[in-house]
Amino acid sequence: MTEPATVRMPAAFAGSDLDRADHIRADADALSGLMDWRARLLKMDGLAPVAGADNCLEWGTLADCEPEDELVFLGLLGGKGCFAAVPQPGKSGPAPAMPTIWHMLATMPAADLATYGAARSLVDWHMRHRFCANCGQGTRIAKGGWQRSCDDCGADHFPRTDPVTIMLVEHTDGRLLLGRQPRFPARRFSALAGFVEPGEDVEEAVAREVQEEAGIAVRDVRYVASQPWPFPSQLMIGCHAMTDEDALTVDETELDEARWFTREEVAEAMQAGENGAAFIAPPRLAIANTLLTWWLER
Structure with missing residues (x-):
């Protein structure tokens, strides 16, 4: 892998204010001592966030738990123990794909979004x-x-975290390769992505995924940025790669479409949002949006 980017890219779902306080997790007495009237309980509707004023996360007390709920220690905030409850089977809450939930997440303060993301991943793991x-x-x-x-x-x-490579593939003539998955809305294009498989490093995963999905070989893989993605629990490893090849062979089991876009088309789509002429850019919360911003500004 070539020299990494020198500037840390801002990423959604990262940057929580919580001190994870690892030293407390295995100390039963210290943990029990935090479970008092001062302790805070993150309010969640199953796995969905509950937000209040200014779209900030809402916190309650341990008295808000159901008697049978398991408690997960999220960390310390202002010296107070912060917890989340693992609901009983059958209480998963609203589906994460609901537009209201995504609107809430898109306007949530960054630190709260990161706290919710960690809690969601952890609670979901316990439920499964x-x-x-x-x-x-x-x-x-x-x-x-x-x-x-x-x-x-x-x-x-x-708790497990699954590594996923997500990559911008740039042609030597300056065009960028983007793809559209079957589950995407019409005209939505994004970076190619795929899970890192056992026995391969990030560079190999990038090359394999691009070859499988678009039928071209890449070189000069460069790490750009990473992002936790709590749906349910991935670490998105953002990369950039170069190619000299032009003709695409699309794996239609993975993508509905893959296309080359000019820098002007990418810039217009990023600025126009849902009204993009060439295509609709990935949403702000996705690391693909961060990668496209980096590519336009570098």
Whole structure:
């Protein structure tokens, strides 16, 4: 991989004000001492955020929990313990694709957005890992919610983050390759992306994904920026790569379409938003938007 970008790119869902306080997680007495009247409980509707004035996250107290809820320790804020509740099965809340939720997230303060993203990923993991993957028995919460343990076989399980490469592919003539997934709205184009597979590094994942989805070879892979993405829990690894190849062979199981765009077309789309003439740019919360901004400004 070539020399990385020297300027840290701002990313949505990163930059929480919470101190994660790792030293408290395994200290049962210290953790118990934080569960008093001063403790704060992040209000969530299943996995959806609950926002109040100025679209900031709403906090309650531990008295707002259901008796059967498990508590996840998010960290410290102003010396107070901050927690989130893991709802019981069947209480997942509104679907994350609802426009109202995305509007809320798009206008939420950056630090609150990052706090919600971490909480959502962690709570979602607990909801999906109530049973041991080793023996099938029920698991219990441990280390303040940063582990689940099986008392039957002794296995410990930890929250996972899945690495995903997302890349801008630039032709030597200055055009940029973007694709449209089947689930995208009409005319929405974004950077190509795909999960890093076992046994490959980031450069190999970038090259493989571009070859699979668009049928071209790339070189000079460069790391640009990263972003946590809590739907459910990915780390988006933003990259840039070059190619000398022009003809595309689109994998229609992955993409509906892939096209080359000029710098002028990308600039117009980024400025015009939903009214873009050439295409509709990725939303501001997505790292693809950050990558396109970087590409236009570098």
